[in-house]
Amino acid sequence: MRTILKKLLQIPSVSGREARLGEYIAGEMQPYFDTVETDALGNVLCRKRGEGKKLLFCAHMDEIGFIVTFIEEDGYLRCAPVGGIDFHAAAYSKVVFENGRYGVLIPEEGTKPEDYKGDAFVVDIGAKSREAASCLVKVGDCFALESSMVSLAGGRICGHPLDDKLGCAILMSAAGDAASFQNDITFVFSVQEEVGLRGARTAAFQAEPDFGIAVDVTLTGDTKGAKPMAVSLGKGAAIKLQDKSVICDGYLAEKMARIAEEKGISYQKEILTAGGSDTAALQLAGAGCRAGCVSIPLRYCHSGVEMADSKDIQACRDLICAIAQTKF
Amino acid sequence: MKQNWTTLSLLEELSCTFGPSGCEEAVADTIRAHIAMYCDEILPDPMGGVLARIRGTGAAVPGPVAPRRLMLSCHMDEVGFMVRSITEEGLLKIASMCGSDTRVLAGRRVWVGSAASQVRGVFGVKPLHLIKSEDRDNALDIDELYVDIGAESRQAAEEMVHVGDFGTFESDFISFGMDDGYIKGKALDDRLGCAVLCSVMRQVYEREICPCCDLYFAFTCREELGISGARTAAYKIDPDYAIVFEATAAGDISGTSEYRQVARLGMGGAVSLMDRSTIYDRPFTDWILQTAREENIPCQIKQYVSGGNDAAHIHKSRTGVRCAAISAPARYIHTASNVVAKKDIVSIEQLAMAVINRLCGEKK
Numbered sequence: 001m002r003t004i005l006k007k008l009l010q011i012p013s014v015s016g017r018e019a020r021l022g023e024y025i026a027g028e029m030q031p032y033f034d035t036v037e038t039d040a041l042g043n044v045l046c047r048k049r050g051e052g053k054k055l056l057f058c059a060h061m062d063e064i065g066f067i068v069t070f071i072e073e074d075g076y077l078r079c080a081p082v083g084g085i086d087f088h089a090a091a092y093s094k095v096v097f098e099n100g101r102y103g104v105l106i107p108e109e110g111t112k113p114e115d116y117k118g119d120a121f122v123v124d125i126g127a128k129s130r131e132a133a134s135c136l137v138k139v140g141d142c143f144a145l146e147s148s149m150v151s152l153a154g155g156r157i158c159g160h161p162l163d164d165k166l167g168c169a170i171l172m173s174a175a176g177d178a179a180s181f182q183n184d185i186t187f188v189f190s191v192q193e194e195v196g197l198r199g200a201r202t203a204a205f206q207a208e209p210d211f212g213i214a215v216d217v218t219l220t221g222d223t224k225g226a227k228p229m230a231v232s233l234g235k236g237a238a239i240k241l242q243d244k245s246v247i248c249d250g251y252l253a254e255k256m257a258r259i260a261e262e263k264g265i266s267y268q269k270e271i272l273t274a275g276g277s278d279t280a281a282l283q284l285a286g287a288g289c290r291a292g293c294v295s296i297p298l299r300y301c302h303s304g305v306e307m308a309d310s311k312d313i314q315a316c317r318d319l320i321c322a323i324a325q326t327k328f
Numbered sequence: 329m330k331q332n333w334t335t336l337s338l339l340e341e342l343s344c345t346f347g348p349s350g351c352e353e354a355v356a357d358t359i360r361a362h363i364a365m366y367c368d369e370i371l372p373d374p375m376g377g378v379l380a381r382i383r384g385t386g387a388a389v390p391g392p393v394a395p396r397r398l399m400l401s402c403h404m405d406e407v408g409f410m411v412r413s414i415t416e417e418g419l420l421k422i423a424s425m426c427g428s429d430t431r432v433l434a435g436r437r438v439w440v441g442s443a444a445s446q447v448r449g450v451f452g453v454k455p456l457h458l459i460k461s462e463d464r465d466n467a468l469d470i471d472e473l474y475v476d477i478g479a480e481s482r483q484a485a486e487e488m489v490h491v492g493d494f495g496t497f498e499s500d501f502i503s504f505g506m507d508d509g510y511i512k513g514k515a516l517d518d519r520l521g522c523a524v525l526c527s528v529m530r531q532v533y534e535r536e537i538c539p540c541c542d543l544y545f546a547f548t549c550r551e552e553l554g555i556s557g558a559r560t561a562a563y564k565i566d567p568d569y570a571i572v573f574e575a576t577a578a579g580d581i582s583g584t585s586e587y588r589q590v591a592r593l594g595m596g597g598a599v600s601l602m603d604r605s606t607i608y609d610r611p612f613t614d615w616i617l618q619t620a621r622e623e624n625i626p627c628q629i630k631q632y633v634s635g636g637n638d639a640a641h642i643h644k645s646r647t648g649v650r651c652a653a654i655s656a657p658a659r660y661i662h663t664a665s666n667v668v669a670k671k672d673i674v675s676i677e678q679l680a681m682a683v684i685n686r687l688c689g690e691k692k
Contacts, residue, residue, distance in 0.1 A: 016607030040568060040609075040648035067602055070587035070631050078587040080633035082602070118633075119588070139629050140601040140610075192607060202648035 005169040012098050014065030014142035015082045018042050018191045021061050025189050032178040043203040044189040053328040054184045056209035058200050058278050059167030060193035065144035075127035080118050083194030087116035089303040097143040101136055145304045155310035162306040166296050167215040174320045181324040193278050200278035204285035211290050212282030218270050218295035233297050236266030237315040240293035245276025249290035263322045266315050270295050294319055330362045335527040340501040342519035346439055348408020349553045351494040352376055353443035355404040359547050362526045366533040375557040378547040387689040389540040393615045397542045399567035401638055402521030403551035407662050408496040418479035430468045432663040437498040440489050447488045449477040497664035509670050516666035520656050521573035528680045539687045551638050558638035562645035569650045572639045576655035588632055591657035596626030596675040600653040602633055605640035609650035616652050623682045626675045
């Protein structure tokens with residue numbers, strides 16, 4: 001799993017620019033599925049045909065980042081956030097462009113922290129003029145904070161962007177057990193989640209699942225000063241009941257919890273009061289489906305130092321396999 | 329059937345037509361009258377849009393961008409308001425239906441009514457000496473504005489208009505400026521797109537251009553409300569590629585930093601990479617930019633991430649649609665006087681034709 005995750009972290013995939021990552025994942029998934037296809041928006045749909053209900057699992061490939069909007073006379077770049085960027089967490093960071101170029105994201109001198117937003121920031125790529133900068137990057141190029149991953153005490157990992165490459169890695173790892181899956185199974189690696197759950201919607205329209213299960217990260221209630229939330233790092237896979245975008249299907253959530261109990265997989269119930277997930281898009285696509293989400297507890301989400309626990313990651317993988325192996 | 333029109337004369341007619349969001353019938357009628365003979369079929373649309381189809385030959389499209397069905401989309405509606413109530417004194421209180429800035433409304437002439445008939449009115453405000461000094465710097469709340477239609481009482485007003493009637497600016501369409509190169513009028517967002525697409529349809533017909541794929545020209549409703557008629561149009565048409573023809577706010581005016589100008593007048597259509605509701609398909613967009621370069625058609629990349637358009641709904645339709653957007657740079661958008669450069673209209677029309685030409689097979 002760690003090897004897969006490391007590989008995913010190396011391939012940049014800012015929302016709208018997931019093609020390279022999609023191509024890699026599609027290639028890796030080929031052996032495990034009957035069909036692997038990429039749709040008009042770039043979602044990768046992997047299907048293993050089977051008897052009975054159609055189950056769809058969906059993790060998003062895209063990560064938050066930035067897009068270059070303008071190149072100044074003096075070689076600085078102007079940019080806009082792509083997805084929910086917290087400029088306090090991103091200020092003074094090293095950033096990487098799709099072509100491997102580096103730069104640094106800097107607020108204009110004298111900007112007060114409360115005014116930290118897109119227009120107050122520039123990227124310095126070391127270019128001395130517009131001409132020099134234009135040879136290196138173009139308007140429309142995307143970039144993100146430099147990816148990283150380190151191991152911490154107690155089997156915890158810290159890095160970026162674990163949201164939601166962790167979910168993708170879990171699905172890719174679970175695909176190894178595809179031979180044992182019951183039901184008609186589709187794994188979707190979706191695009192543009194961070195900008196409004198856009199990809200999952202068209203993917204689910206195509207797949208027409210009976211049950212749609214997102215695999216994404218969730219916040220935790222065990223950080224300093226956190227809002228009350230019954231999810232902690234290390235306490236197992238989180239079964240989502242609701243977030244700001246969705247109220248999950250009660251039958252499906254209950255069924256997932258029962259499966260976890262039967263298989264002895266540690267789990268916790270998740271009620272997230274901020275943020276949405278592809279679950280909402282799955283639920284409402286086409287004629288709709290019963291939707292739920294297996295969430296990976298994650299501290300410091302959308303920062304350069306997102307933190308997860310290996311035990312939770314394993315529990316999520318086990319739960320997903322157990323669900324896919326249970327006749328629906 | 330209308331004949332002997334030019335893009336500009338049609339734009340003038342469309343600009344002067346009454347068509348706020350939700351009341352687009354008059355605009356739709358005008359468009360139908362201009363394009364009926366240039367298409368194979370007009371699909372019924374319960375939302376009120378005009379969805380016209382030009383059949384393709386079905387031959388393989390040469391080149392990397394090979395649509396099965398290409399949707400060319402623009403919206404017919406303009407910013408406007410609805411009559412919410414009528415006061416004792418015969419004044420109209422209104423509900424805004426768009427992102428119109430109340431500061432641009434005071435003192436403006438308006439039309440109020442339905443698609444069939446309208447009466448004149450003006451936006452009234454309290455005289456300056458009656459406004460508290462602390463309020464003088466603030467934009468007016470929509471609740472404080474009213475429309476005066478020259479009625480002496482509620483009863484008199486009710487004989488002229490009804491609650492639920494629509495309203496828009498009354499504004500002349502005129503050419504002005506250097507070499508008469510600019511035009512000003514209301515609703516150029518997005519009647520300009522409508523006029524260009526009508527003209528494109530006629531060119532395809534008159535020049536006997538045979539595209540390989542089906543072309544669907546969608547003139548949609550209610551874009552300004554965000555409740556896009558493009559959503560249902562795209563569902564019905566089921567395209568795999570779409571281009572939205574729009575007008576975008578040009579900020580090339582004094583006091584705007586260069587990086588926030590979005591688009592500049594006279595530099596050609598502004599091609600979008602990303603806005604607040606869509607990330608445009610990059611290979612398709614690059615192909616359009618390359619087409620413009622190769623044909624020497626002016627165009628620019630829309631700078632800054634702002635606004636949104638019908639692509640928001642189109643690209644998420646069904647199993648997904650590869651979308652691009654080409655916008656005319658327009659100053660003072662959403663006011664009574666939008667200003668655009670005539671040469672941008674020419675450039676955008678040329679670019680649309682160049683795109684269609686590249687979707688044709690070998691010439692016979």
